[in-house]
Amino acid sequence: MSPLVWVGVAEVALRTLAVSASALLLALALGLPLGFLLGRHRFPGRGLLAAVANAGMGLPPVVVGLVVYLVLRRGGPLGSLELLLTPPGMVIAQVLIALPLVVGITLAAVGALPPDWHLQARALGLRGPRALWVLAREIRLGLLAAVIVALGGIISEVGAVQMVGGNLEGQTRMLTTGILMYTQMGRFEDALALAAVLMGMTFVLAGTLTAIQQARRA
Amino acid sequence: MRDATRVAVLALLVAGCGAGEEPAAAAIDVATTTSTRDSGLFDELLPAFRGATGIEVRLVVVGSGAALRMGADGDVDVLVTHAPEGELELVRAGKLVDRRPFMENHFVLVGPGDDPAGIRDLPASAAFARLAERNVHYASRADDSGTHRREQALLREVGLDPEAGWPAVLRTGAGMGQTLQVAGERRAYALTDIGTFERFRTRVDLEALSPPDASLRNLYSVLRPNPDRYPPDHLDVEGALALADFLLSPATQARIAAFGKNPSGRPLFAPLFAPGSEP
CATH class of the missing domain: 3.40.190.10 (Periplasmic binding protein-like II)
Incomplete structure (x- = not known):
């Protein structure tokens, strides 16, 4: 393959990284506190919210894509923002896909702690942010699982980013939508090149997170 | 049996x-x-x-x-x-x-009703030359389809590079229906077969702008x-x-x-x- 083709592949790969990383960070920023809240506190509607999060873990990305498309399209409720067919539009869709994953797994990790955990923490003189930090370290296996699952869900996703991003060359083409397109065009070499990059990227990211997750565990 | x-x-x-x-x-x-x-x-x-x-x-x-x-x-x-x-x-x-x-x-060039590039009723090749000159948004299938091949032939006819087009070209790599939706959302022009356009015209805010001629x-x-x-x-x-x-x-x-x-x-x-x- 010519060097020019690889420049195109790199451009698509970098966009995929940027969009997916933005979506992951946003999903974590929203999902981790929400997961903690649902796992640690009792309040009215908590059960319903937890059920929504767990149901959302199986939310089909194409449905998210459809809804985001309809909301963002010209003439849709948020059409004036002109986010359809743009990277920020794709980030919105990916956040909606990843958020239930982060909330659901965080919720489960927090729930796995002994019910009197906060009493123990208090007995050890831990309060406020420090207690939260110790809690987070205690359940980091689960939290990193949330990060890994959310990343996997985002980076491998094709339906929603195709619908919302439109796979426009040089603007919204992602590794997954590019693979889909080249396969449909019968250009299997190009599809394989993008697939190789996607697999490599996923493996390196998941491997790094796994190393963090498993660090200093006997 | x-x-x-x-x-x-x-x-x-x-x-x-x-x-x-x-x-x-x-x-x-x-x-x-x-x-x-x-x-x-x-x-x-x-x-x-x-x-x-x-x-x-x-x-x-x-x-x-x-x-x-x-x-x-x-x-x-x-x-x-x-x-x-x-x-x-x-x-x-x-x-x-x-x-x-x-x-x-036949194929037809479609675009926003207010026609910012002013191509209404121009022959197809002249219309493409003007789209390039004004550098307006144009949604290209860019998928080696029959429609895409025709677009490339028309670009070649007026001395434009069929691969490069002009800077504002949007390449969808997708089918006609989706490309028309992209054109509608982005207020872009597009070349489409009339059949698909008739089917989509109530759903996208685009109008047929070119008269049918032999090149289409x-x-x-x-x-x-x-x-x-x-x-x-x-x-x-x-x-x-x-x-x-x-x-x-x-x-x-x-x-x-x-x-x-x-x-x-x-x-x-x-x-x-x-x-x-x-x-």
Whole structure:
């Protein structure tokens, strides 16, 4: 393959990284506190919210894509923002896909702690942010699982980013939508090149997170 | 006996589970272009074909370039495409046989109603020259489809680089329907077959801007892979011939002539053989 083709592949790969990383960070920023809240506190509607999060873990990305498309399209409720067919539009869709994953797994990790955990923490003189930090370290296996699952869900996703991003060359083409397109065009070499990059990227990211997750565990 | 079994299996499928696996013996793979599906034509024709022959059709909907490649590689039994130069090239190379044109319509340049580039009623090539000069948004299929190939030919005609186009070109790499939606959302121009456009015109805020001229003629043909290049059972030649005969039959040609007349009074496709006459 010519060097020019690889420049195109790199451009698509970098966009995929940027969009997916933005979506992951946003999903974590929203999902981790929400997961903690649902796992640690009792309040009215908590059960319903937890059920929504767990149901959302199986939310089909194409449905998210459809809804985001309809909301963002010209003439849709948020059409004036002109986010359809743009990277920020794709980030919105990916956040909606990843958020239930982060909330659901965080919720489960927090729930796995002994019910009197906060009493123990208090007995050890831990309060406020420090207690939260110790809690987070205690359940980091689960939290990193949330990060890994959310990343996997985002980076491998094709339906929603195709619908919302439109796979426009040089603007919204992602590794997954590019693979889909080249396969449909019968250009299997190009599809394989993008697939190789996607697999490599996923493996390196998941491997790094796994190393963090498993660090200093006997 | 075989036919009886086929009918029994089909009847069971229809009566029983509905969407199950089709029996392998009575199904052909057809590669076709997005325009025949997106315009709704095949939704209309294929049930009649199934009713007349009992043959199920598995549609592989791709651009003409990919359809031609699949046909040349023997991946499908029949193909319906609209890229005459590419078709004839593969026929000359002995990879495809039995090319039969059966209907036509035309391409049309569409764009926002206020026409910011001022191309209304210009001939297609002049319109493309102006779009490039004004550097306005233009949604290109960029998928090696028949429509994309025509766009490239028109760009070449006015001395533009068909690959590079101009900076504001949006390349969707997608089918006609999706490309029209992108054009509508981005207030961009696009080249489309009239069939798909008529189907989408109520859903996208775009207007037909170019008058039909000879450079925009769009010819659809049915072809099949050369069976001599494959082992005897590789292709369903019988099924392929049945579909080609069906598309050129007077009844189907009449159906094509009547299809989609309601929205504008104009038919979406014109059959090549006047209904009633033998092709």
